[in-house]
Amino acid sequence: MTELAAVKAALKTQAVETPSWAYGNSGTRFKVFAQAGVPRTPREKLADAAKVHEYTGVAPTVALHIPWDTVDDYAALAKYAEDRGVKLGAINSNTFQDDDYKLGSICHPSAAVRRKAVDHLLECVDIMDATGSRDLKLWFADGTNYPGQDDVRERQDRLAEGLAEVYERLGEGQRMLLEYKFFEPAFYTTDVPDWGTAYAHCLKLGPKAQVVVDTGHHAPGTNIEFIVATLLREGKLGGFDFNSRFYADDDLMVGAADPFQLFRIMYEVVRGGGFTPEVAFMLDQCHNIEAKIPAIIRSVMNVQEATAKALLVDREALRSAQVAGDVLGANAVLMDAYNTDVRPLLREVREEMGLDPDPMAAYAASGWAAKVVEERVGGQQAGWGA
Ligand code: AOS
Numbered sequence: 001m002t003e004l005a006a007v008k009a010a011l012k013t014q015a016v017e018t019p020s021w022a023y024g025n026s027g028t029r030f031k032v033f034a035q036a037g038v039p040r041t042p043r044e045k046l047a048d049a050a051k052v053h054e055y056t057g058v059a060p061t062v063a064l065h066i067p068w069d070t071v072d073d074y075a076a077l078a079k080y081a082e083d084r085g086v087k088l089g090a091i092n093s094n095t096f097q098d099d100d101y102k103l104g105s106i107c108h109p110s111a112a113v114r115r116k117a118v119d120h121l122l123e124c125v126d127i128m129d130a131t132g133s134r135d136l137k138l139w140f141a142d143g144t145n146y147p148g149q150d151d152v153r154e155r156q157d158r159l160a161e162g163l164a165e166v167y168e169r170l171g172e173g174q175r176m177l178l179e180y181k182f183f184e185p186a187f188y189t190t191d192v193p194d195w196g197t198a199y200a201h202c203l204k205l206g207p208k209a210q211v212v213v214d215t216g217h218h219a220p221g222t223n224i225e226f227i228v229a230t231l232l233r234e235g236k237l238g239g240f241d242f243n244s245r246f247y248a249d250d251d252l253m254v255g256a257a258d259p260f261q262l263f264r265i266m267y268e269v270v271r272g273g274g275f276t277p278e279v280a281f282m283l284d285q286c287h288n289i290e291a292k293i294p295a296i297i298r299s300v301m302n303v304q305e306a307t308a309k310a311l312l313v314d315r316e317a318l319r320s321a322q323v324a325g326d327v328l329g330a331n332a333v334l335m336d337a338y339n340t341d342v343r344p345l346l347r348e349v350r351e352e353m354g355l356d357p358d359p360m361a362a363y364a365a366s367g368w369a370a371k372v373v374e375e376r377v378g379g380q381q382a383g384w385g386a
């Protein structure tokens with residue numbers, strides 16, 4: 001196989017998971033701008049997600065969020081998805097929406113609230129059994145707002161205890177992905193604020209516990225690709241929540257704010273052997289002012305473009321320059337790949353996959369948007385503000 005053929009073959013295996021909540025209405029705490037035709041039910045979200053896969057060919061799974069996507073029969077939901085060419089992906093838990101969680105969930109000072117939170121997580125594993133999902137994605141809004149509000153260290157003990165109970169419940173082939181976020185909604189301390197804290201808990205729990213990197217959850221200037229390289233080196237990178245940020249947890253389209261950063265991340269993924277199904281590539285985005293399905297198609301294409309560039313890095317030339325101490329030469333090798341226009345290559349890849357080379361135009365011409373505007377009245381809010 002030529003090198004280009006190998007790059008194309010790798011691109012055809014790519015899988016980017018789209019989140020059910022990205023299809024629903026969303027906004028900020030100031031305003032949710034409702035859009036016509038947005039899904040009203042989990043099934044309608046899956047139908048939209050199936051369109052993204054139909055036109056991109058690389059978005060075969062859809063993440064669910066419990067309780068936003070609660071249904072009576074998960075096996076039937078999985079079947080509904082499969083009939084449309086997609087599968088159910090990660091189950092995302094929610095321990096932040098109830099009044100009980102004002103002071104936290106799994107780290108709450110009250111044992112009763114902690115019990116409720118852990119029970120919810122266990123229920124999510126039951127749902128994974130029914131949907132056939134591999135991953136339980138855990139993000140905790142837990143933290144404190146004021147110094148002295150709670151015992152910061154004891155909250156870590158509570159976290160460890162709760163996670164251990166859920167870990168024990170995981171079945172064969174199931175994993176838990178622990179997400180970190182440096183602030184918000186808590187502002188003084190966050191119980192899982194950084195990759196180190198997530199890593200420490202996952203290491204203690206065992207191989208089924210992995211860290212998930214949400215690209216929007218870092219302080220400005222953080223070198224995310226270094227974190228990615230480190231987690232891969234330790235065998236602890238479970239996946240990504242991709243999105244873009246200008247300020248904080250903006251949840252904008254991945255690759256929109258800083259495509260170069262996305263390329264650098266994808267290069268470390270490729271370099272570190274992370275371009276495998278063991279690393280879940282998920283989107284975690286909200287489309288507040290733009291049309292949702294096209295935005296998700298664009299996001300998937302942005303991930304594809306960054307991946308293509310990362311795969312095109314001449315690793316041998318890079319290595320030679322690095323070993324020779326050729327600083328500018330090494331940098332040039334990386335920049336050559338980044339500056340390559342990979343759009344013609346991706347058009348070819350799509351044609352070889354039997355797809356339209358231009359997913360945005362093909363979706364626009366499909367008539368799906370007009371059809372759902374007519375059929376769906378009273379679209380559902382994604383579940384939360386942003
Ligand atoms: C919150 O900031 C996190 O990014 C979560 O991953 C996610 O957006 C939420 O849990 C929805 O499932």
Ligand code: ZN
Pocket residue numbers: 139179214241284
């Ligand atoms: Zn996330």
Ligand code: ZN
Pocket residue numbers: 181214216217249284
């Ligand atoms: Zn987030």
